[in-house]
Amino acid sequence: xxxxxxxxxxAFLLIQGVxxxxxxxxxxxxxxxxxxxxxxxxxxxxxxxxxxxxxRMLAGFETPTxxxxxxxxxxxxxxxxxxxxxxxxxxxxxLFPHLSVWDNIAFGLRRDGLPAERIAERVEAMLKLVQLxxxxxxxxxxxxxxxxxxxxxxxxxxxxxxxxxxxxxxxxLDKKLREETQIELVxxxxxxxxxxxxxxxxxxEAMTMASRVAVMSEGRFLQVGxxxxxxxxxxxxxxxxxxxxxxxxxxxxxxxxxDHVIIxxxxxxxxxxxGITGTEGMPVTVALRPEKIHVSRHRPVDAEFNSAPGTxxxxxxxxxxxxxxVQLASGLRLKVSQANVSRHKDEELTWGDDVxxxxxxxxxxxLTQ
Amino acid sequence: xSSGSTPPVTTNAHxxxxxxxxxxxxxAARRWLPGGRASVIGLxxxxxxxxxxxxxxxxxxxxxxxxxxVVFKDLITYxxxxxxLTIKLGNYVFMxxxxxxxxxxxxSLQYASATTILCLLIxxxxxxxxxxxxxxxxxxxxxxxxxxxxxSFLLRxxxxxxxxSEHGWVADLIIGTGLDxxxxxxxxxxxxxxxxxxxxxxxxxxxxxxxxxxxxxLYGNLAKMDLRLLEAAQDLGATPWVAFWKITVPLSKAGxxxxxMLVFIPCVGEFVIPELLGGPETLMIGRVLWDEFFSNNDWxxxxxxxxxxxxxxxxxxxxxxxxxAEAQETRR
Numbered sequence: 001x002x003x004x005x006x007x008x009x010x011a012f013l014l015i016q017g018v019x020x021x022x023x024x025x026x027x028x029x030x031x032x033x034x035x036x037x038x039x040x041x042x043x044x045x046x047x048x049x050x051x052x053x054x055x056r057m058l059a060g061f062e063t064p065t066x067x068x069x070x071x072x073x074x075x076x077x078x079x080x081x082x083x084x085x086x087x088x089x090x091x092x093x094x095l096f097p098h099l100s101v102w103d104n105i106a107f108g109l110r111r112d113g114l115p116a117e118r119i120a121e122r123v124e125a126m127l128k129l130v131q132l133x134x135x136x137x138x139x140x141x142x143x144x145x146x147x148x149x150x151x152x153x154x155x156x157x158x159x160x161x162x163x164x165x166x167x168x169x170x171x172x173l174d175k176k177l178r179e180e181t182q183i184e185l186v187x188x189x190x191x192x193x194x195x196x197x198x199x200x201x202x203x204x205e206a207m208t209m210a211s212r213v214a215v216m217s218e219g220r221f222l223q224v225g226x227x228x229x230x231x232x233x234x235x236x237x238x239x240x241x242x243x244x245x246x247x248x249x250x251x252x253x254x255x256x257x258x259d260h261v262i263i264x265x266x267x268x269x270x271x272x273x274x275g276i277t278g279t280e281g282m283p284v285t286v287a288l289r290p291e292k293i294h295v296s297r298h299r300p301v302d303a304e305f306n307s308a309p310g311t312x313x314x315x316x317x318x319x320x321x322x323x324x325x326v327q328l329a330s331g332l333r334l335k336v337s338q339a340n341v342s343r344h345k346d347e348e349l350t351w352g353d354d355v356x357x358x359x360x361x362x363x364x365x366x367l368t369q
Numbered sequence: 370x371s372s373g374s375t376p377p378v379t380t381n382a383h384x385x386x387x388x389x390x391x392x393x394x395x396x397a398a399r400r401w402l403p404g405g406r407a408s409v410i411g412l413x414x415x416x417x418x419x420x421x422x423x424x425x426x427x428x429x430x431x432x433x434x435x436x437x438x439v440v441f442k443d444l445i446t447y448x449x450x451x452x453x454l455t456i457k458l459g460n461y462v463f464m465x466x467x468x469x470x471x472x473x474x475x476x477s478l479q480y481a482s483a484t485t486i487l488c489l490l491i492x493x494x495x496x497x498x499x500x501x502x503x504x505x506x507x508x509x510x511x512x513x514x515x516x517x518x519x520x521s522f523l524l525r526x527x528x529x530x531x532x533x534s535e536h537g538w539v540a541d542l543i544i545g546t547g548l549d550x551x552x553x554x555x556x557x558x559x560x561x562x563x564x565x566x567x568x569x570x571x572x573x574x575x576x577x578x579x580x581x582x583x584x585x586x587l588y589g590n591l592a593k594m595d596l597r598l599l600e601a602a603q604d605l606g607a608t609p610w611v612a613f614w615k616i617t618v619p620l621s622k623a624g625x626x627x628x629x630m631l632v633f634i635p636c637v638g639e640f641v642i643p644e645l646l647g648g649p650e651t652l653m654i655g656r657v658l659w660d661e662f663f664s665n666n667d668w669x670x671x672x673x674x675x676x677x678x679x680x681x682x683x684x685x686x687x688x689x690x691x692x693x694a695e696a697q698e699t700r701r
Contacts, residue, residue, distance in 0.1 A: 061600055081603040094601035098619045107615075108605030159606065 012037040012195055013058075013163055018067030020053050020219075027053040029219035030067070040189060040196040042210035044203060046242075050219040051199045052167065058197060059088045059165055071162060082111070087161040091168040093152035095140035101151050102127070102136040108159040126154040129188060146177050153185065157192055164189065166198035170205055182208050203243050207231070215239050236369050240287040245323075247288040247334050248367075256280045262305070263366065266330035271305035273361035278368060285367040290337040292363040295324055295349060300358040307358035310334065312351055324349065326357050425679065432672035433457050441669070460673035470657070470674065474681065477654040480568070480643075481636035484575040485583075488632045489625065491576070492583035496624075497617075499584070500591035511588070514581050522578065526645050529574050533564045533646075540564050559650070566648030574646040575636055582635075583628035590624025591617070623693065630689045634682050654678050 011034035020028040028050040035041050043051040056062040058069060060081035069076045076084060087108065096104050105126050109119045127133045130150035140148055149172070156164060169185060170178045186209050189196050200206050206213045207227040214224040215238075223230055223239045234240035237248060251265035256278060263270040263286055270286050278284060300307045313333065314325035319340070326334045334357055349355060433456045434441040446453045464470040499510045517525060532539040543549050544562055553561045557569040564570055594617065602612035618625075640655030647653065654674065661671035 059604055061603075080608075081600070082606045082608055086604075088601075088604045090597055090601055092595075092597060094595070094597040096598060096601070096616060098622075107602070107607075111606035111611065155605070 010037075011035065012039075012072055013197070014068070014070040015054075015058075016068040016070070018054070018057065018064045018069060020050070020057060020062060021065040026219050028057070028064075031216075031219070031221050032067075033214065033221070033224065035195060035197065037195055038193055039212060040186065040198065040210045042206035042213045043197065043199045043216055044201070044206040044213050044242075045216035046201055049216040051201075051216050054216075055088075055165055055167055055197065055199045058163070059086060060084045085161055086163040086165055087156040087159055088165040088167060089152045089156040089169055091171055093140075093148050093172070095148060095151055095155070097140055100137050100139055101132060101143070104140065104151055105155045105158050108155065112159065122158055126158050129157070129191070130154045145173055146181060149173060149181065153188065157188075157194065160192075161194065164194045164196045166196060168200055168202075169198055171200075171202070178205070185209065207243075215242060217242075233365055234287065234367070237285055237287075237367055240365065240367060245290050245335055245337070247290065247293070249286045249288065249332065251284060251286055253278050253280050253282045253284055260361075261366070267310075267328040267332060268308040269305050270364055271361050272364050272366055276366045276368070278366075282368070287365040287367055288334075288359060288363055290323060290335040291321075291339075293334065293336040293357050293359045295326060295336050295338065295355045295357050297349070297353065297355055299356050303356070303358075306361065306363070307356055308334070309354065309356050312349060312353045312355060315349070315351065324355075326355060328357075425676075428672045429676055431668055432460055432676050434669050436667070436669055457669070460670045461677075463670070464673060464677065469652075470677075473652050473654050473657050474677070476652060477637050477678075478681070480572060480575065480651070480653060481633050481639075483572050484579060484636045485629050485633045487572065487576045488580050488583035489629060492580055492587055492628060493625070496584045496587035496591055499588050500594070507592070514584050514588075517581065523641065526574055526578065526642055529570070529577065529646060530565065533570050533573075559648075565646070566651075568647075568651050571643055571647040571651045571653075574642045575639060578642060579632040579636060582631040586627040586631065587621065587624040590621045590627075594620055626689055626692055630686065633685065637682055638678055 013033075013035040015031060015033040015035075017030050017032055018028060019026060019030050031054065033041075043054060045051045053062060057064050058076075060076070060079060060083075064077075071085070096107065099107065102123055105123045106119050109122055114122075123136075124133070127136055130153055132147060132150055132154065135143060135147060135151075140151065143151065149170070153169075170181055173181060182205060198206075198209065210227060212225060213227055213230055215222045215230060217238060223235045230239065231243055234243060234246075240246045241248065249265050249267075249270075251263040251270065253261055253276075254264045254269070255262040256276070258275045260274065261272045261276050261278070263272060263284060265286065272286075276284075295312075299309075308328050310326040310328040312324050313327045316323045321337050321339045324336045324338065326336055328334060336357055430444060431441060434444065435455060435457050436442075442455065444455055446455065495514075499507065499514075502510060531537050534540065543552075543564060549558060549561045549564065552558045552569055558564055558567040598616050598620070599609075599612050602616045603609065607615060638655050638658075639653060640659060643651055643653040643656055644659075647656075658671055658674050658678070661667050661674055665671075
């Protein structure tokens with residue numbers, strides 16, 4: 001679906017077979033990507049996966065060993081950072097400590113040699129956009145972390161870049177502030193309408209902010225798609241495991257029909273309500289998200305498929321939901337999360353309870369790699 | 370402290386109790402001895418008091434004293450019911466009248482400024498590339514800067530005497546390239562071919578000697594600069610050259626000022642280098658001081674000269690300190 005959408009809109013930022021080789025170590029290994037205009041694109045991966053190197057190549061701080069980066073039909077090869085129509089918001093913000101908020105925002109505009117009144121106009125507009133007008137005269141160290149982040153955003157948007165690069169935009173903020181800022185940041189970016197490439201190791205950040213996400217590992221893209229697609233239909237064990245919580249259960253294809261498959265595992269048989277590309281007897285992995293499993297003391301009506309008895313070994317209360325670790329007969333521990341919809345449950349489950357876990361026919365993702 | 374409010378009876382009872390940890394000061398003693406913090410701060414203050422403020426006050430006193438053959442007259446005398454305070458300002462007045470002093474002060478400031486500027490011009494690029502060199506070679510470069518300190522300062526200044534006098538190879542090089550003609554034309558040396566005992570040799574010697582004092586604080590400052598700021602500047606459209614002037618230089622202001630002070634202040638009062646490398650026309654205040662103290666034996670006059678020199682130096686120092694305090698505040 002996402003690929004179809006991308007095919008309709010012309011690629012604005014094109015990354016073609018880009019590789020970055022650091023003395024024999026391929027930090028980025030032959031990646032290709034089309035980013036459409038106005039998109040917020042997230043590169044998601046753990047540290048050392050090459051996402052930052054890729055971003056730095058876009059900004060011009062690193063030169064690709066091979067491959068092309070094309071922006072709006074123009075090859076960026078050989079263009080130094082100060083000539084690229086992209087601006088970056090740095091992870092540590094990199095605000096100039098000796099300049100006031102106003103001068104920080106004006107820095108890029110002054111480099112373009114704009115007349116003073118145009119600069120003032122633009123800086124005022126930026127200050128208003130990030131709601132920092134009354135802090136214009138302050139030095140960065142006199143601001144809170146959240147305010148510094150907004151100054152950094154204003155500074156990187158001041159020159160009206162064609163692409164905004166965000167390096168771990170919310171990494172330095174605490175959890176509560178991060179959640180508020182995520183939405184605010186997206187609102188500002190959409191208001192400005194700038195194409196945005198962000199790098200993050202925080203999957204929540206990627207999911208809430210980005211229109212498309214690329215999951216990176218060891219310099220390669222494992223999966224590229226909208227957040228929901230990556231979450232609900234991961235294409236590999238790595239992606240399923242990296243994004244959110246998941247139970248990975250090994251099994252063998254027992255029945256392979258076009259409209260359903262049955263997969264036999266140690267503790268249960270899975271009835272999967274859709275066909276897969278595979279053959280009978282093929283070993284596969286079934287991925288089950290914890291929130292798609294239900295636990296109950298009662299045996300489900302149809303216990304032949306998609307259910308397994310077990311014992312609650314651990315439970316963690318998170319307020320809005322509780323995670324139970326249900327140990328099955330084979331020793332496999334199933335993570336199950338249940339929303340705490342009412343204040344007092346009719347059925348209070350606790351440590352050591354014997355329960356049944358069951359899930360719907362549409363809950364699974366069958367992974368062949 | 371709470372010990373102040375504790376009644377002495379309890380204090381004594383505590384003293385006698387066997388459970389009391391050994392090594393702790395009894396409260397009575399603690400009341401009289403300064404605490405650890407006070408003594409750590411107090412020690413340098415005491416040092417400055419004894420070895421700077423006190424001598425300075427003695428000097429100031431001598432400078433306004435009347436000479437009585439070999440001893441100074443007391444400032445305060447009491448005779449026949451008459452309490453007299455005698456302050457002789459004659460020396461200070463004399464300094465304003467004799468053009469020699471004003472000229473020498475100005476010359477000292479001039480030579481010190483020239484040395485400072487030269488040290489900055491040579492030291493800044495040096496410190497910059499040192500700070501940006503590979504982390505593995507930085508200690509070696511730092512070692513090289515400090516290496517001259519391993520040889521006596523006098524020896525090194527004497528060495529310049531040899532290098533710059535006739536048939537010294539530096540002199541030969543300068544004369545061979547005709548640079549001496551240019552220097553004579555701008556007045557750095559009195560005549561072509563003669564390099565020693567000129568403003569040139571003096572400033573060269575001082576620049577050579579004080580260069581490490583410029584490089585070290587600058588290096589310290591530049592090495593800890595956040596290089597991401599330069600990337601940010603480039604990202605916003607600044608060429609590396611512009612980023613250097615707009616970001617690196619302003620951020621190294623504290624280092625520039627520290628280095629300049631470390632060079633300027635000792636240069637103003639420098640005695641040995643002008644004595645060895647300077648000439649008759651490069652009179653600096655250090656030499657005037659020497660002459661007043663040891664040739665003329667006019668201690669009150671010499672003290673006045675010294676007091677004025679100290680004031681000349683303290684003013685820029687005070688400015689530096691003020692800046693430092695501000696910088697400290699901004700860095701927070």
